[in-house]
Amino acid sequence: MPSWDNTPSGKMTAAVLSSPGASPPSKCFTMDKEYPRPTLPSPSWVLVKVKAAGLNRAELRGRNGDEPAPPEFGMFVDEFHPDPPKILGEEFVGTVEEAGSETKFNKGELCTGFIYGGGKAFDGAYAEYVICPAQRLFRIPQTSLSWDVLGAITMSMWTAYGSLFEAAQLTKGATALIHGATSSVGVWAVLLAKDRGCTVIATTRKQDKAEKLKAVGADHVVLEHELNEQLKKLAPKGVDCLLELVGPDTIQSLALPNLAKHGSVVVTGVLTKQWAMKEFTPALIPPTRKMTFYSLEPGQEEAEGVERIVGEVVKKVESGTFKPEHFLDKTFPLERIGEAHEYMEDSKAVGKVVVTVP
Structure with missing residues (x-):
């Protein structure tokens, strides 16, 4: 049973x-x-x-x-x-x-x-x-927010928060690349990173979504097919965090070559349905870069902070910050x-x- x-x-x-x-x-x-x-x-x-x-x-x-x-x-x-x-x-x-x-x-x-x-x-x-x-x-704290608004906050927000600040340890002034930024986790990653004082580069496959990402707060919005070329201009020394919401199959070609020294790639989404990297060995990871997969599991120390962070974000939505x-x-x-x-x-x-x- x-x-x-x-x-x-x-x-x-x-x-x-x-x-x-x-x-x-x-x-x-x-x-x-x-x-x-x-x-x-x-x-x-x-x-x-x-x-x-x-x-x-x-x-x-x-x-x-x-x-x-x-x-x-x-x-x-x-x-x-x-x-x-x-x-x-x-x-x-x-x-x-x-x-x-x-x-x-x-x-x-x-x-x-x-x-x-x-x-x-x-x-x-x-x-x-x-x-x-x-x-x-x-x-969730008592709030005047509607149920649909609350439903759009909690899990997506925490997944973005945990990826950026628990896994990647992103700090004020750092640069974050959100790969797959139009997803709900991607949008929250943009909002949270900007609220923390970071520079945000967001990606999308569709031109008509670029303006929405700019309105959300992204400093730069790059179309997928221009990404490698534009990154060389926007972050010539690399990004401090690459939040991978598309899938791990891009790590070798996109993430690792574009990380700054001591930067992190955090795999959180698997939109491509590809859970594994083909022909990849840990020896390909530069010693001054790191990679991880973020997911909240019971017993992890960050679980204790979920209610506190959800409460803080609910208040920021009520105040108009988000x-x-x-x-x-x-x-x-x-x-x-x-x-x-x-x-x-x-x-x-x-x-x-x-x-x-x-």
């Missing part, structure tokens, strides 16, 4: 992945108003009433029936299986409905969950309720989840796509 197994109690509305791989995306989902509502698998879990769920590329792959890589299961890697769950959704915001006795949570608290493995090992957040292991759930129109691209109701997937899959978004749950 898997560690997340539970005995359902009652019914809930959910967007069920009934036909993986169907076309168009709306044909993949069925709205079920009598889907079994989950209960706590153990005292270390929390049941959350979902208010909004942010979309991720991994969910697009799940909807298509693409087999995930074992690292995508995170803390549930021992329970890896290639088939997607009936309900997708790896991140959410909402309120605590029921808290296990071994957790720190109380009913009614605002919260956010980053269930990387949870969106694959078990049913995710495209539903009225979701279960979440307590170590992947974090409190503007919702910069990081929230579009909101859909849950019943239009297929349209939301199609919009994201067509690469129309600059920032986060969110679905709201009634």
Whole structure:
């Protein structure tokens, strides 16, 4: 029996992945108003009433029936299986409905969950309720921000924050290259790096997205096909951090040759579906450069700072330092989840796509 197994109690509305791989995306989902509502698998879990769920590329792959890589299961890697769950959704915001006795949570608290493995090992957040292991759930401070705005902040923001400041140790005055900057993590990386006083170079494949990245705050926006040429002019001594949101297959050709001395390349995204570097050996890494992969895992020391950083960023959104129109691209109701997937899959978004749950 898997560690997340539970005995359902009652019914809930959910967007069920009934036909993986169907076309168009709306044909993949069925709205079920009598889907079994989950209960706590153990005292270390929390049941959350979902208010909004942010979309991720991994969910697009799940909807298509693409087999995930074992690292995508995170803390549930021992329970890896290639088939997607009936309900997708790896991140959410909402309120605590029921808290296990071994957790720190109380009913009614605002919260956010980053269930990387949870969106694959078990049913995710495209539903009225979701279960979440307590170590992947974090409190949100009381706020006047709407649920869709909150849903566009938490996981993407923390992924960018952890990549830049925990993994790369980026400091004021440094130069950061955000490779794949129109993604939700990429937009947050631009916002956070600029807020920290860094120079930001952002990349995009599409000319019509360049102005949006400039509005977000990027100092320089470079089209993908001009990147190597432009980097020689913009950062002749290299960049201090290259945040790789496209995939590790570019490290040897793009990242390592363009890092400054003691610079870091941090792989965070895998948009190309390429999880491994071909014909690569650690001997190719210069001794004064470093490379790492960033992902929040339970037990890592930075997990303790998630609630504090989320709280600080929520306040900066409330004050206008970070503007919702910069990081929230579009909101859909849950019943239009297929349209939301199609919009994201067509690469129309600059920032986060969110679905709201009634």
